[in-house]
Amino acid sequence: MTKPVRAAVVGVGHLGRFHAEKYAALPDVELVGIVDSDRARAEEIATPLGARVFDDHRALMGVVDCASVAVPTHAHAAVAGDLLAGGVDVLVEKPLASTRAEGAMLIGLADAGKRILQVGHLERFNPALKLAAAVVTEPRFLECHRLAPFVDRGTDVDVIRDLMIHDLDVIQHFVGTEVVQVESVGVPVLTPTVDIANARLRFANGCIANVTASRVSLKRERKLRVFQHDAYVSVDYDQRLVRICRRVAPPRPGELPEITVHEHDAGEGDPLRDEIAAFVEAVTTRGAPVVGGAAGLRALELAERIVGSLEGAAG
Numbered sequence: 001m002t003k004p005v006r007a008a009v010v011g012v013g014h015l016g017r018f019h020a021e022k023y024a025a026l027p028d029v030e031l032v033g034i035v036d037s038d039r040a041r042a043e044e045i046a047t048p049l050g051a052r053v054f055d056d057h058r059a060l061m062g063v064v065d066c067a068s069v070a071v072p073t074h075a076h077a078a079v080a081g082d083l084l085a086g087g088v089d090v091l092v093e094k095p096l097a098s099t100r101a102e103g104a105m106l107i108g109l110a111d112a113g114k115r116i117l118q119v120g121h122l123e124r125f126n127p128a129l130k131l132a133a134a135v136v137t138e139p140r141f142l143e144c145h146r147l148a149p150f151v152d153r154g155t156d157v158d159v160i161r162d163l164m165i166h167d168l169d170v171i172q173h174f175v176g177t178e179v180v181q182v183e184s185v186g187v188p189v190l191t192p193t194v195d196i197a198n199a200r201l202r203f204a205n206g207c208i209a210n211v212t213a214s215r216v217s218l219k220r221e222r223k224l225r226v227f228q229h230d231a232y233v234s235v236d237y238d239q240r241l242v243r244i245c246r247r248v249a250p251p252r253p254g255e256l257p258e259i260t261v262h263e264h265d266a267g268e269g270d271p272l273r274d275e276i277a278a279f280v281e282a283v284t285t286r287g288a289p290v291v292g293g294a295a296g297l298r299a300l301e302l303a304e305r306i307v308g309s310l311e312g313a314a315g
Contacts, residue, residue, distance in 0.1 A: 016070030061086035096296035119296030164213035
């Protein structure tokens with residue numbers, strides 16, 4: 001494209017506002033429009049960024065090249081589906097949709113119209129995870145903790161699809177084989193859906209993952225630990241710190257091996273800016289997005305299996 005990429009944001013709640021600001025700050029991008037059910041909110045965001053306010057996302061068709069969809073999860077399929085069918089490339093916030101059927105529908109629309117469909121699994125752009133990815137090759141055991149104090153946001157879905165899905169995406173990306181067994185437990189605390197959950201996942205290659213997510217914790221913690229035959233890797237998503245421990249062969253036969261420990265500060269970075277920039281690049285080059293619809297659907301399908309395991313245990 002020789003002209004700026006024309007972008008819009010549908011849904012400017014807590015996260016959508018940041019999407020709009022990132023688009024407006026990117027070179028070769030024009031933030032054309034903002035859509036929100038609260039027009040006053042839309043105008044509050046749009047005016048300082050020089051964007052127009054649209055009352056309906058369908059009015060964006062033919063006006064923009066791409067759009068972020070940051071509406072509540074239950075509306076992802078309808079809004080993103082309309083945009084894809086109307087020839088607009090879409091970055092949809094996680095989870096891809098409410099159900100795997102809706103997610104598959106979005107992928108089908110994107111494929112049929114040769115549209116870009118990217119899913120907002122933000123941790124893939126975390127500088128600490130990108131640093132760790134250079135070391136993780138054949139994980140045998142992974143442990144994830146994603147804990148947060150309660151906020152009245154994202155509670156239209158359970159904690160599995162709200163928070164844990166970030167880790168489900170990362171784990172499946174690292175392991176790369178099918179999940180063959182799921183065991184889970186979870187309880188609602190402050191909402192009608194599950195607010196704290198744990199899942200134990202067994203993969204076809206024998207790898208095990210233990211994943212915990214809570215949105216009713218007293219402290220915030222977002223960590224990943226990976227064990228493989230030649231290394232232990234610890235990632236602190238929030239602090240952007242990576243610890244890499246490796247086994248070194250003993251200097252003399254009969255002695256125990258040594259362990260080397262290296263700590264890396266991955267730097268602050270701006271994962272959301274990088275995510276949106278990667279989306280814009282895919283829109284421009286027509287290349288595959290970093291986190292495409294298929295990856296988003298895999299994470300959603302696994303989330304549904306975990307929820308099904310919870311319901312089965314409760315029954």
